[in-house]
Amino acid sequence: MRKTFLTVALLIASLALVLAACGPKPTQAPAGKTGPAATEAPEATEAPMATEAPEAGAPEAAGFQIPEIEEGKFNVAMVLIGPHDDGGWSQAHYEGLLYVEQNVPGVHVAYIENVPEGADSEQVFRSLSRKGFDLIFGTSFGYMDAMETVADEFPDITYIHISGYKSNQQNFGNLFGAMEDMKYLAGMIAGARAKMDGNPKLGYMATFPIPEEIRLGNAIALGMKKTCPECTMDVRWINTWHDPVVEREAAASLFDAGAQVVFTGADTPTVADVAQEKGKWGITYDWVGSCKVDACLTAPYWNWGPVYAQITQGVMDGTYEVGWHYFDADSGGLGLYGFMEGQELTKGMQDLPPEVIQMVRDTLDKMLAGEFTRFDVFAGPIMDNQGNVVVPEGEKMQQSDLDQFPPGAPGLECQYCMYWWADGITAELPSLGQ
C-alpha cells in the first residue's frame, strides 16, 4: 500500500515538473519582438476596456471574458499573449492601441490579455468576431493559424496578424517591420564605443535560430564594421524570448568572455543592468523606456501607434490592402533611443567621435525619409564569416532573402537567403541537413 502510494506520489511530482516546465511561459514563436510606443500609457481612466483573463464568469471563450463593442463606432480589438503592462512585447502593442484610440476618430478599442496560442486563441478570435468587432489585431506568432481559420468564417471582419508569414489577401493580413534598420545603426554606435574603449568586442544574446534573429544579428555586425573594422561579435543562444533570469546569465556570460558592448534580442532591459554592474555597455531593445541606466548605450525600439492608426483608418475607409505589410523606418514605426525627436544622446554616446554620431544621424534621416531601407542595409558587397561573398557588389537582398532559410517557400524561393553570419561574428550555424 505504502509502496504504491509513494511511487504514485513521486510520479505525480515528476509530472508536475513537466507541466511546470511546459506550462506558463509566454512563447512568442518566430519573428515578433517588442517595443512600446512613444506615447506614454495614460492611466486607468483613458485605458481601453480591460478584460481579466482568468474570470470564470464568461463561458463563451475558454474562460475569457469577451469585451463589448460600442454601437455606432468602428470597433477594434487586440489580443495579447502576455499582460498589457509587461514592459515589453505586449505593452508595445497595447500602447499602439491607445494611440489608435486617441488619434483615429470614431474608434472604440478593447483588448484581451494573457491569451495562450493555439486552440484557446481560436475561441477568443471567434468570440470577438461574433461580438461584432470590425478589426482584430493578433500580436503573437502562434495566433497565425487560428486567425486564418476564423478569418474564413467572418469575411466582413479584418484580421491583422503580427510577425507571421500568412495572408489570404482578403481579410487576413500579415504585418511586421524592419527592425534591422535600427539594429544596423545601433551596431555602428556599439562598434564605435568598443573601439574607443580599446576592447573591440561585442556580444549578441540571440533567442532562437530563426531568420529574424539571424537577420538582426547580421544587421548589427554590418553596422559594427562601418565604425570598427577590427571588431568581432560573440553570440549566445538563450532559447527564449522572455526570461529575465536567463537573460541576466547570458549577459554575464558575454561580458565575462570579454565583450565590451552587449546587445539583447530578448524582451527585458536586464542586459543594461548587468552592464552597469560590470562597468561595460548594454543595448536594450523593444521599448522606448527600456534605456534607463547609465550603462545603456541606446535601444532600437518599436513604435506601433502610427502603423496601427494608419491601418485602422485604411480599413475604415476601405483603402487598406490586406496582404503582406512590412514597414520600414519611414512609417514612423521604428525608433533608435537617443536620436528621435525630444530625446538626448545617452551618457555613453556623448563622448563618441562626432563623425560617428553624424553618420548615424545622417543615415537615420535617410531612413526616416525613405531613402535608406532594409534593402540598403543588406546591399552588397557582404561577406560572411567564412570568407565567402554572400551578396556581390551592386546586388541587394530581396524580401524573400531577408526572412527565409534556404531554399525558401515553394514559389517564393530565395537567392541569397538568411542563413549565414556576417563577417566579424564569432559563431556558426549548423548545416541545414538537406
Added chain:
Amino acid sequence: MEALIIILQAGVGTGTVLLFATLGEVFAERSGVLNLGVEGMMLIGAMSAYSVALSTGDPWLGVLVAMLFAGAISQIHAFISITLLADQVVSGLALTFLGTGISLVLGEGLSKAGAVSLLPTLSVPLLSKIPLIGPIFFTNQSVMVYIGYLLTPLAWYYINYTRPGLHLRAVGEYPAAADALGINVYRLRYLYVLVGGMLAGLAGATISLAVSPGWFSELTTAGQGWIAVGLVIFAQWDPLRAAAGSYAFGALRRLILDIQGPTQLFGFPNPFYYNPYWGFFLQMLPYAFTIIVLVIGSREAVRKRIGAPAALGTPYVRGERGV
C-alpha cells in the same frame, strides 16, 4: 582554467538558491514530511522579499518577511498533512498551486517597479587570495552565498550530532518509538515543515534580491523548487551532498551559456559552438535529471538503499502501529 573559474564562481552564486531550498526540504523530509510545495513557497518568498525591499528600501527586511511569509504558508501543509493526516503529495502540490497563485496576485505590477536596494556583494580579505578556491568561493559573491557556507555545515552537524537532531531523525525514521520516548512527534514535524518553508522563502529572496534582482512571475523560479525536491533524493538527505549538488547545478546553468563561446574544447571542434541546438539540449538536463531522480527515488528498494527516512510520506497517528 580562467573560463572554468568564471563558471564555478557563477555556479556557486546561482546554486545558493537551490542550496537553501534543498536544505529546507532535507529538514522537512528528515522529520517524515514530504513537502512538494517548495516551488510555491519560493515564489512567495521571491515576491514578498522584492516587494518589501522595494517599499521600505531595506533588503534585509525583505528577507525576513520572505521567510515569515513562506514559513506561514508551509504551516497550511503541516496542518493538512500532520493534523488532518491527509495525503502529503496532494497537499504539497496544492501548496505549490496556492503559493504560485498568491505570489502572482500580490506581485501584479511589481515587475516594472524599478531598481531596488539589493543585498551587498563582497569579497573576503585573505581567503579570496587562495588560488582557485579564492576566486571561486570568496570573490564578489553575494552575502547570501556566505550565509549558505555557514548554514550547510551547521545543518549537517545539527542533524547528525546534536540531541535535537537525533530527535528529528527519530521522528522521521520511527515516530512511534520517538513518541514512546516522550518526543512530541506532531510538534517537531510542524517545526521542521516551518524550517523548510522559511528556507524556501530564503531561497526565493535570494533570487529576487541577489541572484537575479526583480520579480518575473513564474519565471523567477522557473522550476527550481522541483529541482530542489529532486536534489534532496540525489543528496540522500545529507546537507553536505545537497550543497555539492546545488553548486553543480548552478554551474551547469552558466556552463550552458559559456560553452557556446570557444571554438575548440580539449583540442576538438566544440559542438556547442558549431550548433546551438546542443546548448538547448544541455538546458533540458537539470529538469530531465529531476524527473529521473524522482522516478528512481520512488522505488521502494532504491529508497531503502539510499537511506530515505523510513516514515517519509506517512502521517503519524498516535496509538496505531508504527512503520
